Amino acid sequence: MQTLPIIRHLIDGQLVTGGNRSQEVFNPATGQAEKRLLLADKLTVEQAIASAHAAYPAWRATPPLKRARVMSKLKVLLEENADAICALVTAEHGKVLGDALGELQRGIENVEYASYAPELLKGEHSKNVGTGVDSWSEFQALGVTAGITPFNFPVMVPLWMWPMAVACGNTFVLKPSERDPSSALLVAELALQAGLPPGVLNVVHGDKEAVDTLLGDKRVQAISFVGSTPIAEYIYATGCANGKRVQALGGAKNHAVVMPDADVPNAVSALMGAAYGSCGERCMAIPLVVAVGDATADAVVAGLKVEIAKMKVGPGTDASNDMGPLVTKQHFDKVKGYVDQGVAEGATLVVDGRNVQVPGHEAGYFLGACLFDHVKVGMKIYQEEIFGPVLGVMRVNTLQEAMDLIDAHEYGNGTCIFTRDGEAARYFTDHILVGMVGVNVPLPVPVAYHSFGGWKRSLFGDLSAYGPDAVRFYTKRKTITQRWPSAGVREGSVFSFPSTR
Secondary structure (H helix, E strand, O other): OOOOOOEEEEEEEEEEOOOEEEEEEOOOOOOOOEEEEEEEEEEHHHHHHHHHHHHHHHHHOOOOHHHHHHHHHHHHHHHHHHHHHHHHHHOOOOOHHHHHHHHHHHHHHHHHHHOOOOHHHHOOOOEEEEEEEEEEEEEEOOEEEEEEOOOOOOOHHHHHHHHHHOOOOOOOEEEEOOOHHHHHHHHHHHHOOOOOOOHHHHOOOOOOOHHHHHHOOOOEEEEEEEEOOHHHHHHHHHHHHHOEEEEEEEEOOOOEEOOOOOOOHHHHHHHHHHHHHHHHHHOOOOEEEEEEEEHHHHHHHHHHHHHHHOOOOOOOOOOOOOOOOOOHHHHHHHHHHHHHHHHHHHOOEHHHHOOOOOOOOOOOOOOOOEEEEEEOOOHHHHHHOOOOOEEEEEOOHHHHHHHHHHHHOOEEOOOEEEOOHHHHHHHHHHHHHOOEEEEOOOOOOOOOOOOOEEEEEEEEEEEEEEOHHHHHHHHEEEEEEEEEEEEEEEOOOOOOOOOOO
């Protein structure tokens, strides 16, 4: 029997074992287990927290410029090791290498933003707020912080979190997805090479036991999470109940509105990537098109059919493929079940990808692009997040009807509109109840120096991910008011509330 390589934890700068349980990590293109992942028990996670707690005082005292220089060195190392990182992503997640490289580049942009820490952490200063009295504010680190990240962006989402956290002077415990953990671990090892002291960043692998330990430990001051809405709610409620600052990003069901005046061929091209890129396993994917008018819907469906027929599905290591496999057999079965459900509920399955075959990879978790027309609000494929290569088309008569659909949905992560009409675009962006909005841009993912976050049940907490909000999330404001009386001057007691009058 072949012995699988072991994926270990990174604690206090060392790769260590910990926990009596393990699970296999599969290559979704082959369906074969290729590694074995150690699952941390409570004691192992507590060791990681203790390491972060011990490293915090010295790291907090490190000047922001020196912390920023570590981020600058890490950026270079990430670029130099891009091929190795992307190979791990493709081997464990399944996305094509080009998509993995795009994910990594977005993560690198967040590292670059974190390297601006000396500027981002500057406070505010006011001289002579009263006679001889100065006042200023500072943004100070919280202490030990933690992140729990999803399988769909195993490199990018961790880089949303810990680079800014440690650049602000915190220490960090990362629990990456147990489905594809190797790339996040490699990035953490590169951070050590960049000069991050042992204990400042720790990586533990695990499941609910690890998560609950992070949520319950009083040394952990803040937790950031990205995943499904039910788990986001649990993380938020439990973390807040334990006195932690929590940021929990949940699910999505993003709508793309196509207006009658839209450039339909360009809209179709954009929708192809937005719906089927990364096999639809993106929280900013477009799983729904809301076409205004039957003529618009007919043109969109016809265009999508033509483009889907050109798609190549296969292992992500082949650069000629457009779409790789789904991440696990369980997820494959779940997504396929949604397609079955859509057919049963009466939606028109225009393109059926359920029987796609990839020669030489018959055991892989491949599902072809699926396209539904005449999707209705009451259908399960409309209400729930599928997280797979399934696109549904809905038909409405007016822009307002489309907006009412979007506003009524429980999720409010992302949306977009395709139009040539500036008035319609302005009305849509101003009034839609969604956190991230695109105009002729299907995936309106903010750049690193803006923040990422949805509305409604797509985000629990007051602050969004990365960008300026991350600085506020990973710091707390302290305001100092200072006075130095003149030598030899004796002042009498004052009992009234201090004012500047």
